[in-house]
Amino acid sequence: MRPFDPLCTTYSHNIRVLRLARNPGRLGTMPPALAHVSSRDFSAVIVCVGAGSRHEPRGQNGVAHLLEHAAFLGAGQRDYRAIRTAIDELGGDVSAETGEEVILYWGSANEPRDFPECLDLVADLVLAPVFDPDSLRREVGTVIQEISGAGDDVFQTVVEGAKSLLWPEGPLGLPVGGSPRVLRRLGADACRGYWRASHDPSRMLVLVVGTAAESKQARKRFGAEVLEAPRVPLPPQWERRGEGPYPPRSRFAAKPLAGNFARLAFGLPGISWSDPRLPALDLLNGVLGRDETSHLWERIRGEGLAYNTESYVDCFSDTGWIGVLTDAPVDRAGEVVGIVCEEVASLPERLTIDELERARASHIARIRNDELAAPLEWAKYQALHGYFLGRVPTVDGVVRELERVTFEDARQVAAELLQPERLVLCAGGPRRALRACETAFDKAGGVG
Structure with missing residues (x-):
């Protein structure tokens, strides 16, 4: 999924x-x-x-x-x-x-x-x-x-x-x-x-x-009651619990696969559904790789290095993760790895007011424009929001949360969460592409 x-x-x-x-x-x-x-x-x-x-x-x-x-x-x-x-x-x-x-x-x-x-x-x-x-x-x-x-x-x-x-x-x-x-x-x-x-x-x-x-x-x-409460059960007893993902033994994994392209999945520890930093992270996601004017889109998709490039935020009840997905030609896979690592490391300092406002406007426009287009998908989100947080959101409420994010908020959240030393990478593709990916990730300080 x-x-x-x-x-x-x-x-x-x-x-x-x-x-x-x-x-x-x-x-x-x-x-x-x-x-x-x-x-x-x-x-x-x-x-x-x-x-x-x-x-x-x-x-x-x-x-x-x-x-x-x-x-x-x-x-x-x-x-x-x-x-x-x-x-x-x-x-x-x-x-x-x-x-x-x-x-x-x-x-x-x-x-x-x-x-x-x-x-x-x-x-x-x-x-x-x-x-x-x-x-x-x-x-x-x-x-x-x-x-x-x-x-x-x-x-x-x-x-x-x-x-x-x-x-x-x-x-x-x-x-x-x-x-x-x-x-x-x-x-x-x-x-x-x-x-x-x-x-x-x-x-x-x-x-x-x-x-x-x-x-x-x-x-x-x-047989339901309208008086509601968040419904999230505790994680299983056999799971080691904490505020985020566990410190990994290794930060790089290779999956040999045939083909002319490498597929790359980067991950960073993220935040939960209830974390107040989530609206700011959602805007940062637009700057990093979700929007077509994002850093990764312009440097990877815009330069013809990949057809598929995107970043995303995935939340759970007590943790979450930030991901980047991209493909790359076999002979340029290492170059793409270097670009992603560089953008993750530099975004907290390179973030500008203009691009934050552009991401905010883009995201709000997407919400408003989709109001009539996908009622079932929005209802699923409302149900998940109610399940995890105990309240059903409105469109206007989501927009207000995005509008309250300041530039200083976004810079602080970027510094807290976009930490390159915590970045992981799973690469899939031909072996020579995997070697190039591992070398580039190691050069960026990623292989543990």
Whole structure:
């Protein structure tokens, strides 16, 4: 799963902000939380469950991803065909996605009359998966094909490699999709056990986009309470905890791959969803590599060194990371590595007011322009925001946070987070490109 920049997708509806009161003493006994975003033009239900790969039992990496697939094989009174028939008839979007800390289930309805069926289907997927052993045994092969296909996407391969450098001893460093070796050992019992442990109502947030009547239906179907609280469970006991990624044993990893290009994934320790520095970091991301006028875009894409170049920010409940993805011709891979290292090291000093304002204007324009274009993606972001922080954001609220960032704020955050001595690199490609990458990274002070 590629890192997702949710602030790039939004939409204009009358959004009611719900402030959620945290009460840790009740966690584990609470019913699901419910948030309502008022809309007369779009209807959807999104459910966040604290069941991502970070919370898997030790030795069962991939069970969360397999559970996500298992739900669509049979849930409630529906078998596989009935589920697929319902999805086709709804004509909207009913699906799920596994991340490091959540499984996200969602469904959208094209017509108001379809919302009850959409809600019932999503609720069954979350609350009543069947886990038929024979069906699940066949699905394991499908999941292995999926992650093997992802392995052919060398960008995903190097992203997972960079994460394993940042978190070499914890579950955040493991692939979200799992590995074929482990998946072949998992079955209905493992999925059922993980579902029972992870799909506790206290770890659920249900977001309804639609009318008050639709929100009432969801509240009844899930037995949810409108009085909400952040729903993030603690990391597993076997994980070494801290404010950020662990000090890596090595900061460079090479993955030999055939082809005429190298794919590079750089990573830096980042920050959590709740860190007040996040708006400033989001603007710095625009200056570094997200925008088409960014430093990396102009020096790499603009000079014809790579077609794909981007930077991103990925947040978790108590940590996060800053990433750079780029490709490079085999004979110039070392040059691209040097450029990225140089830009990360120099941005805190080279940042100018003009380029910060340009990044701010670009990001706000993107939010405003996308208001009508991607309502489901923005609703997913709202659900995640509510799950991790206990409040559902408005478009105007996000814009106000970006507008409050000063130049001094951005310079300070850049100095705190863009520390080249903490940079890691996973490179994939032909061996001669990998040698050039390692040499260039070493020259920049990166190989530990």
